[in-house]
Amino acid sequence: MKQNRWRTCICLTGLVCLAASAWAQGGPPPVRPRFKPETSVQAIAKASKPASAVFRNIKVLKTIPAGELIPTMRYITVALGVRCTFCHVKGAFYKDTKRTKRTARVMMRMLLAIDGQNFHGRPEVSCYTCHRGSAHPVGIPPLVGIAMGPHGPGATPASARSAPVARSGRPPRVPPSGLPTAAAIEAKYRQALGGEVALSGLRSLIEQGTVSMGHGRRASIRIERRAPDLSRTVVSTPRGSFVSGFDGHTAWSQLGHGLEISVGAQRQLARMQAALIPALDLTTAFSRIRVTGIVPVNGHAAFHLFGMQRGGIFEQLFFGQKSGLLLRMVTYTPNPLGVLSEATDYSDYRAVSGVNIPHRMIIHSAEGEQTITLSEVKANAPLARAQFAPPTPPARPAPMRQ
Numbered sequence: 001m002k003q004n005r006w007r008t009c010i011c012l013t014g015l016v017c018l019a020a021s022a023w024a025q026g027g028p029p030p031v032r033p034r035f036k037p038e039t040s041v042q043a044i045a046k047a048s049k050p051a052s053a054v055f056r057n058i059k060v061l062k063t064i065p066a067g068e069l070i071p072t073m074r075y076i077t078v079a080l081g082v083r084c085t086f087c088h089v090k091g092a093f094y095k096d097t098k099r100t101k102r103t104a105r106v107m108m109r110m111l112l113a114i115d116g117q118n119f120h121g122r123p124e125v126s127c128y129t130c131h132r133g134s135a136h137p138v139g140i141p142p143l144v145g146i147a148m149g150p151h152g153p154g155a156t157p158a159s160a161r162s163a164p165v166a167r168s169g170r171p172p173r174v175p176p177s178g179l180p181t182a183a184a185i186e187a188k189y190r191q192a193l194g195g196e197v198a199l200s201g202l203r204s205l206i207e208q209g210t211v212s213m214g215h216g217r218r219a220s221i222r223i224e225r226r227a228p229d230l231s232r233t234v235v236s237t238p239r240g241s242f243v244s245g246f247d248g249h250t251a252w253s254q255l256g257h258g259l260e261i262s263v264g265a266q267r268q269l270a271r272m273q274a275a276l277i278p279a280l281d282l283t284t285a286f287s288r289i290r291v292t293g294i295v296p297v298n299g300h301a302a303f304h305l306f307g308m309q310r311g312g313i314f315e316q317l318f319f320g321q322k323s324g325l326l327l328r329m330v331t332y333t334p335n336p337l338g339v340l341s342e343a344t345d346y347s348d349y350r351a352v353s354g355v356n357i358p359h360r361m362i363i364h365s366a367e368g369e370q371t372i373t374l375s376e377v378k379a380n381a382p383l384a385r386a387q388f389a390p391p392t393p394p395a396r397p398a399p400m401r402q
Helices: 014-027 040-048 064-081 099-118 127-131 182-193 196-200 262-272
Strands: 205-214 216-225 230-237 239-247 251-255 258-262 286-296 302-309 315-318 324-337 338-352 356-365 369-379
Touching: 040 064, 040 099, 040 251, 040 258, 040 369, 064 127, 064 230, 064 262, 064 324, 127 338, 182 286, 182 302, 196 258, 205 356, 230 315, 239 338, 251 302, 258 262, 262 324, 302 324, 338 369
Parallel strands: none
Antiparallel strands: 205 216, 205 369, 216 230, 230 239, 239 251, 251 258, 286 302, 302 315, 315 324, 324 338, 338 356, 356 369
């Protein structure tokens, strides 16, 4: 595969993570003279082709859409706690030079066989089931009362210890009694946001602010949304800008001179995140949703809901018991080898044209934590539909001579 770590996923949280990663590691991918600019039509067509028809030397994941291959590779880096070069040769991803790459193929075949033969193809057993963020799985039970260090028997990554749900992401089978229905929680949420009249008058949002990426790195961010499902996000760093969007049908990102198209679950995730207000239509957006209990979230008691979206995406939602506002949303996005999760905490709600909009979002992902702080939010500004469409990348400049 000739792609690399920076070209992975389309959603807002993924874009922020990519910007942080590229900034920390020296910027977007290097210029390659053999690059040919693609139109959006060409990029969309390529994303829907089998991976083996687009990428070189694909041996296992031949039939998945090409647009799902890079997000799946990203999942592997997270599940094993490694970078792309753990298996791939830098600058020549298609080569089979490294033993780790050959081993990875054996592991993928084993994993797909287990899930195919026992769970009807669902990713119940994944890379993370055994690896838990380590390149080498721990197969020895821990000794009680003895700390063996981060790589000793029974070592468990912090992300696993603090996971908000069980490994499968499923809620308890029998929820406590006496809880409100999902419809009642949605009604209170709508009222807490400002009421039906204010919500019905909200047609677009332009949000501007900063995103903190850790280690003192800060970037500017601009998010444009238009009802019902158009969005465009620009993260600007000293290393360059990272742009993603959803035009109601196509999810895309532009990193440097390349255009990437998202398909499958990643496309559905981009559609969900294009909504003006997150989790506003609980009873219609989810194929299944139920209330499971009351849990603490950042010092507030919150109703906990579990729901299933289209495309195999499932979510946990946490609404303040007193405020009625959305406090946290955890999203689980499947790929051919497992599931990736990300959580967003919402706070600092302020009225904008009569609607309470969160001005602070903390994004928790496998890549780290980022905080978005909005300094300005405009409602109902005119936004042309054309600006949400995937752009045609400019011709790439000729490489500089060394």
